[in-house]
Amino acid sequence: MLASAEVVPIESKSPQSVYPVPTEKLMALLNKQRLAHSAIPYPDYETRIKRLDRCIDLLVTHQDEICEAVNRDFGCRSAHVTRMSDLFVSLQSLKFTKKRLKQWMKVERRSAPFPMNLIGARSEIHYQPKGVIGIMTPWNVPVNPIFSQLADVLAAGNRAMIKPSEFTPHTSELLEKLISEYFFDEEVVVINGDAETGAAFSQLPFDHLIFTGSTAVGAKVMASAAANLTPVTLELGGKSPVIIADDYDLDDAADKLMVAKAMNAGQICISPDFCFVPEASLNVFVDKCRQVVSKLYPTVQDNPDFVSVINERHFDRINRYLDDAKSKGAQVISLDPTQSEWAHTSGQKIPLHLVINPSEDMLVMQEELFGPILCLRSYKAFDDCIADINNRPNPLALYLFSNSKAVQRKLINNTMAGAMTINDIAVHYACDDLPFGGVGKSGMGQIHGWEGFKTFSHAKSVFKQGLLNLPKVSGMLPPYGDKFDKLSRGLVKK
Secondary structure: OOOOOOOOOOHOOOOOOOOOOOOHHHHHHHHHHHHHHHOOOOHHHHHHHHHHHHHHHHHOOOOOHHHHHHHHHHHOOOOHHHHHHHHHHHHHHHHHHHHHHHHHHHEEEOOOOOOOOOOEEEEEEEEOOOOOOEEEEOOOOHHHHHHHHHHHHOOOOEEEEEEEEOOOEEEEEEEHHHHHHHOOOEEEEEEEEEHHHHHHHOOOOOOOOEEEEOOHHHHHHHHHHHHHOOOEEEEEOOOOOEEEEEOHHHHHHHHHHHHHHHHHHOOOOOOEEEEEHHHHHHHHHHHHHHHHHHHOOOOOOOOOOOOOOOOHHHHHHHHHHHHHHHHHHOOOEOOOOOOOOOOOOOOOOOOEEEEHHHHHHHHHEEEEEEOOOEEEEEEEEHHHHEEEEEEOOOOOOOEEEEOHEEEEEEHHHHHOEEEEEEEEOOHHHHHOOOOOOOOOHHOOOOOOOOHHHHHHHHEEEEEEEOOOOOEEEEOOOOOHHHHHHHHHHHOOOO
C-alpha cells in the first residue's frame, strides 16, 4: 500500500511491449456481446444494480493495487491524488446512478394529440439499451473515465468493450485483469493494445462509441465510426479560459486556481489554460500565486505530492512550449520556490509556470497545454474577454470568478462552452446531476447522470391508440365528401 507516492525511476515505468490485437479477435468479442444482448435485450433493474455494485466492489477492494499501478505509470503520482481524482469521483457516479436508476427506467409519459387523448390514446417513451458500447479512454486520468462511463452504460442496460490507453500499461493491464474477475466477457471486457489496436477498435460496428481524448484523434475516431453509422460521443478538450472579474477577492481566486492547475500537473482536459486578470491587479495576482504554490509545494523534484508528466514525449512537448514563449519575448515565471533545475532531471517533473501576456503566435496560445503552465492575460474591459473567448473554438470548460450576478449572467448568456464553474475550478465535473460534455471542437454528446443514461439508451416512442377508430367515425376516410372538405379546411388555420 502506498501512503504517498514513491518516486519510481523512469526506466521502470516505461511502457511494456504493447502489440496490436487482431481485428478478428475484436470482432469475436463484439459478436459475443451482441449475442448476449440479443438473448437478454432488456436487463431488469436487479441485474443492472448488481453490475454497478460489482464496479463499486472492484474499486474499493482493489484501491491500493490501482493506486500503485497508476503511480508506476506516471513515475510519481500520489495515492491521494488517484484516490480522489480517479476512485472517489468514480464511486460517487456509481452510487448516484444506483439511487436514481429505478426512476430513470420508468416509462415516460408524453401528451397524446387532441382529440385522440380524449378517447384513451397515450404517448410514451421507453428507454431501451442500445446494445454494445465501445469505450475509448485516455491516459491522464486512467481509471475514472472507465468507471464513470460504465455507470452510465451499465445503468442503461448495455454491454461494454473498453480500450484503455497504451501509455498507462500497468494500470490498463491491472484493470483488464480485475474486470475479467468481476465480469464475464459477455458483459464487460477490456482490450489492451497499441495505437493500431485503437484504430481498429474505432472501426468496429458498435451500437454507440464514446471517445475521451484529443480533438485531433477524436476527429479520426468519428471518421472511422461514420463508416458504420455508429453514433459517437466525443469528450475532447481545448483551451479552457478563466476570467477574474474586478469585484472578486484575488486571494481566493489564486488559492483555487493554483490548486486546480497543480492537480495532476495540469494533465486534465478541463484544466484552465489561460486566465484574464484585471490589468491593475496583474502583478499582485502573480505574487499571490507564488505564495499559494510555496505553501502547497515547498519543493517539486523530491515532492511525492507533485505529479510527474506521464512520459518523455509530453515532458519534451511542455518544455518546448516554454522555450518557444521565452524565445518570442514572453515573461515566463517558474513558481518552484526552490528554483531548482528541472529540464534535465530524471523525474519528469515540471514546476508550475506562469506565462505573462503571451502573444497569439506562441505555442502556449495555439495548443492545448495539458501540463503545468498557465497563461495570464491582463485586460481593461470585461467585454474584451468575452470577445477573445468567442474568437476561439468553444472550450470544454469556462471559469469565472465574480460575485456579481449581472456579470455571471452576461458571461453565461454571451459565450458557448461545454460547461461552466463560477467561483471555483473544475467542480462541475464532480456534480453527477449535471451533464458533462463539450460543444464544437471540444466534443459532442453528454455523459453523467440522467443525461448519460439517455445517451446510452434508445428513446423509443410508443403511441397507443384509444378505443375508437377516429378517422372512420369522423368521416375522414375516402371517398371524401363535403363533410371532410369542411373539416379539413377548418383544421388548416392560423
